[in-house]
Amino acid sequence: MQVQLNGEPHEFTTVPPTLANLIASLGFTGKRIAVERNGDIVPKSQYQVTQLNEHDRLEVIVAVGGG
Amino acid sequence: MQVQLNGEPHEFTTVPPTLANLIASLGFTGKRIAVERNGDIVPKSQYQVTQLNEHDRLEVIVAVGGG
Amino acid sequence: MQVQLNGEPHEFTTVPPTLANLIASLGFTGKRIAVERNGDIVPKSQYQVTQLNEHDRLEVIVAVGGG
Amino acid sequence: MQVQLNGEPHEFTTVPPTLANLIASLGFTGKRIAVERNGDIVPKSQYQVTQLNEHDRLEVIVAVGGG
Amino acid sequence: MVKDKAAEDRLVIAGREYRSRLLVGTGKYRDYDETRRAVEASGAEIVTVAIRRLDLKAGEHQQLLDILPPDRYTLLPNTAGCYSAEEAVRTLRLARELLDDHTLVKLEVLGDSQTLFPNMPETLKAAETLVKEGFQVMVYCSDDPIQAKMLEDIGCIAIMPLASLIGSGMGILNPWNLRLILDQSKVPVLVDAGVGTASDATLSMELGCAGVLMNTAIAKADNPVLMAEAMKWGVIAGRQAYLAGRMPRRYYDAQPSSPTQGISPLL
Amino acid sequence: MVKDKAAEDRLVIAGREYRSRLLVGTGKYRDYDETRRAVEASGAEIVTVAIRRLDLKAGEHQQLLDILPPDRYTLLPNTAGCYSAEEAVRTLRLARELLDDHTLVKLEVLGDSQTLFPNMPETLKAAETLVKEGFQVMVYCSDDPIQAKMLEDIGCIAIMPLASLIGSGMGILNPWNLRLILDQSKVPVLVDAGVGTASDATLSMELGCAGVLMNTAIAKADNPVLMAEAMKWGVIAGRQAYLAGRMPRRYYDAQPSSPTQGISPLL
Amino acid sequence: MVKDKAAEDRLVIAGREYRSRLLVGTGKYRDYDETRRAVEASGAEIVTVAIRRLDLKAGEHQQLLDILPPDRYTLLPNTAGCYSAEEAVRTLRLARELLDDHTLVKLEVLGDSQTLFPNMPETLKAAETLVKEGFQVMVYCSDDPIQAKMLEDIGCIAIMPLASLIGSGMGILNPWNLRLILDQSKVPVLVDAGVGTASDATLSMELGCAGVLMNTAIAKADNPVLMAEAMKWGVIAGRQAYLAGRMPRRYYDAQPSSPTQGISPLL
């Protein structure tokens, strides 16, 4: 399945294709991130139950140094 | 007839009760003024034909020193 | 015996009329002062042996608050 | 005859060897200059009668642009 | 010759050329005679006037406009005293009627009566309406370069940031923000408000401003007529210095003004 | 009428009256033609010149003095380049001879070649000698009010503190010290050195200076002739503003320039 | 005793007390270790972070939040890089989710990428939305007192005007406008942006600011960790001086620090 991840095409094969599994595949389980799916924020509590669909646009957001 | 002139009650008896006559009674015929009647600007060309009514609110405006 | 002390006449009767005795009479023995006699500094070590004369001009100097 | 002119050796053959003649040879007769000879100012009125000697140190001075 | 360029230098406002880059207000003078003499001494060609209710109790006065012949001065009606876009727009519509379809105006919408600092949101709103209605808007504004750009994009024909608060005489408090506005603007930028003395005007022009608008600095000088003339020369001095291109600042090693060669050593 | 007082305002130096309060140097120009045009444009009536050895290798040049007709300009020979009282005194004795017993001079004794800051002890020494020898000494000095007073007490006829280093164009770095000198002096105080642009000149005059002397700011502008004219107006502007008496600075509560009465409320 | 009042002096933000009045950013450091050491040296308790896309190509990095233990630091997510209200609101909603319903945020909406000057209309719009959504908004803004008041009226909990442009290090360009904002505000006013060195921070606090927020001045010093400590002391110095109440400025007649009585005349 292909999704749009942070503006780039991203191939993703884990099943089931939940957001939690995608995050795990990125190595970010439990890390402090926020996720937007097709323009809507997905609460952390929903990662397990959020099924991704082909062409979903995902933004994974972190805190970085800034002033 | 009483009108509201620049926020004050103003008694006015000339006939016909045109705006031109009111202005004349104030000694401002031909002077550089602007007039607002009930919130609308009355063009100079209409002074002669503008009949005033009891309780009309009139503003007579001039240029003064300012920065 | 009268001396000029810090610009004022000062009567002084102790004998012998040494500088040390004058200082003692002022209550300043052992205090941090400096003394000028007729324009010359008298070292502390000389207070005992310095005989004062009538009309000597003495300046007794201390440290005070200053910036 | 050689003189020191403005710090440089200067050969000078006119006779008589007056200061006036030296100035003439430089093309500065009547121009606004001042002259120092061996450290002393020579007034303009003395140029004609001032005989130069071998090794005289002469400074010819002008006004130039300055702030 | 380069100097001729300065001789032909003109301020262009709404398509009209002006020799003078000093614009003056007409408020706060002792009387209209002093006003007239000061305006004359200033050499100004554009003169601001305020729009107010006729004072009915005051009797037959001389009118301000009588001392400002329209063939000599371009009048610039302002919206001083307006605290909202609505009031300002109404005032200038009245001014347009008053001055026979005159459309060149100075917009100012104030934020509060203590500082007379501009209310920028209302200023932007009023500017939008006025430009749509065909006014040529010279706009008093803060020294915020972003909002200055918005005003220019709306179509204002001159941007007029305050140097400091109206009537304060504090001079240019933030030349850096003025600089930003000057760098970005394609319409004339004039300093409006805050000038206190001639050097403030000179400095404004040296920064590259197209002109300076002032009132209190002249009217409240001990000798207004003389100060008006001082301002005339101050603006010209600053403009010429700007055009002449100042020497670089260089702290030191200092540069002698007289030649270092040819110094005669002590004999 | 008050303005007439300004019209009759004159700078008095050594008993002679001058209309212009701008004094200019003649160094650092491209050529004597530029020098002449800039000096003319400045309106200056007192012009400084340096005293140097005739350059024998240079051939038959135009002389500086040829472009400065003595009936038009008062020459002010200086001691630029002198680092001791002895050199300065010698230079001015030569100048006196050169200019046919001319006694009005500008004394400057420099401290080092990097800053051209005055050497005040040597300046005091030279001033003493020169005054005794009958010179009328206008003296370049630091902005130290105590030593300025010493120079006045010696008999110098004008005190000329630096605004900032010679040739730096940094403007007035310490107006407060200038203020002290102005408050105490009974002879004219002129700013000498440091002016970079017209507003520096205006500001100097507004502080109450009797005049301004400059060279580099004009000669090293991109367009010296135009800058010379800018300086002329800048000095006049500052002088008139000083005479006119500026409005008081008042941060806020700001004072509206337009009347607060008679504002027509929205109907 | 009066000094104790200073000892108990606290900055209160969103109901929480802080000892430190220095807020620091975390951008522009060489690496996270330098970031950590500088933040520690600064003594800051409130630390800004930016919100960005995870960089997928960068591999397994240390995360910024790992070096900022939440029990030690209050995080202040910002909207740096946002040029519209919409982007800023979205960014802070993400931050709220990211930081587990954290609502204390720094709003900044920029006007353009060259100046990073705030876009005030968009800032006002975003503030309105964010306050309605329950955010506690500390807002970066221009030094316009009228719009600062609007932001306060909307419900922002801290007003944070720029001293000068972000990253410029120019210090406080217009202390007078800051003064106006300080005089009128009932919420804390912090200087945000423009500080370049410790004295800028000290001065900000002396003006009466509740705190100072900075980033570049520390991160881009030659020695960021030492500069961070300098800023800590600079802010404390300024705050204490403000609380201590400075001596009046009095130019002269100067006041001797040593007694004028009791001076022994030369004998």
Added chain:
Amino acid sequence: MVKDKAAEDRLVIAGREYRSRLLVGTGKYRDYDETRRAVEASGAEIVTVAIRRLDLKAGEHQQLLDILPPDRYTLLPNTAGCYSAEEAVRTLRLARELLDDHTLVKLEVLGDSQTLFPNMPETLKAAETLVKEGFQVMVYCSDDPIQAKMLEDIGCIAIMPLASLIGSGMGILNPWNLRLILDQSKVPVLVDAGVGTASDATLSMELGCAGVLMNTAIAKADNPVLMAEAMKWGVIAGRQAYLAGRMPRRYYDAQPSSPTQGISPLL
């Protein structure tokens, strides 16, 4: 590690190391208790005292020296109130006797009682005599770099130019002249006189001064003890900022503190 260098940073005066770079005077306090508490709070290790006639009418007072234990403070007797080299030399000879052959002194010779500006010719003369007599002279002087150099050449061990007039609290009026003195001096340069608040001290240190000497700014604050502490931190802040090396000033194009990469566009 670079920070350690700052930790080992010491002021060296007459061969002795001091941790504190703040020197304080002891005049103008309400009483000796306040003096003691303020001096303590300031962290100063060098403390100036004045030399005066014992007041015979005053009865048995506490002596100033009783509150300044010599093992804790280095005393710095001054010549405040002296208007000639002769008086100053005499005063310091008395101080030497008074303090048991103490030779570290502060020389100041004043020009007049209204400004307390230094009399530089007399200062130079006194310095010459004192150095010959074995004194270690820290010298209060004007900000004239040439005469500062003369004082250094005479053998003064510290150059202490005024920032502004004694007791004026006007801060640093001419940082440029200070800069010249700092650039040329091989002995410590301390700002003496004129500091009004903590930021003045911070700024002095950032310029590169070795220390700051003050009195009125502390003693005449509303809360002298708290201001003394503010000055302690202000001096430290300025010193550390100087050592840390400030970021470059760059007006714009401004530099964002947050990364410009990785900004998530609106979807």
